[in-house]
């Protein structure tokens with residue numbers, strides 16, 4: 001099967017810092033893939049390279065069969081992106097923001113798409129509120145809606161659940177699981193190992209820019225190991241020493 005994401009010796013340095021060190025990784029279509037790693041391990045840098053937001057120092061990244069560095073705009077048009085810690089523009093209402101994203105993405109039926117998301121994530125009462133006056137969780141709902149509003153076949157989601165209450169976390173996790181059932185692919189970066197254990201079909205563990213392991217929660221559970229223990233064994237404090 002052709003991978004939907006394929007990196008080969010992908011590397012990014014910022015001055016003396018090697019944020020991502022020669023990573024070769026492939027993700028199959030239909031995966032709910034978790035990129036795991038402690039703070040500063042290179043997860044966000046990977047997502048930025050895979051979505052054409054920054055250019056790699058060396059190596060290659062193919063997304064949907066195209067070299068991202070050569071066609072960053074094309075890649076960004078196809079995929080959905082939920083960046084870490086970004087907020088919608090303060091001066092637009094929630095609805096205006098989705099309208100804007102809809103017009104950039106050339107979606108004719110943006111009003112009905114936006115209404116679906118307002119209902120689904122239970123924030124229809126906030127659609128005419130300026131983004132600056134939305135709570136952090138509601139801003140996160142809006143960012144999630146913009147990432148999926150064009151129903152991308154591939155979405156990159158950086159720390160998706162961090163601002164959500166337990167009810168909304170359940171709703172979003174269930175949405176992700178359903179989303180990949182129709183052949184779409186999700187690439188999720190998270191610190192929260194229980195999310196990966198519960199919903200991911202495969203994972204990669206990064207540490208200090210290096211790819212330590214790839215695997216699946218199912219394989220671990222067959223070996224009787226929890227992802228939490230496995231992760232701590234690989235990247236725990238003893239390993240740092």
Ligand SMILES: Nc1ncnc2c1ncn2[C@@H]1O[C@H](COP(=O)(O)OP(=O)(O)OP(=O)(O)O)[C@@H](O)[C@H]1O
Pocket residue numbers: 014017018019037038039040041042043044045046084191
């Ligand atoms: N623009 C930048 N300039 C310099 N160094 C950077 C820049 N962006 C990231 N780094 C460094 O690259 C490394 C990887 O950072 P990155 O944000 O990719 O990690 P992360 O795994 O997403 O971390 P976290 O889980 O804390 O968000 C870190 O050492 C970070 O300080």
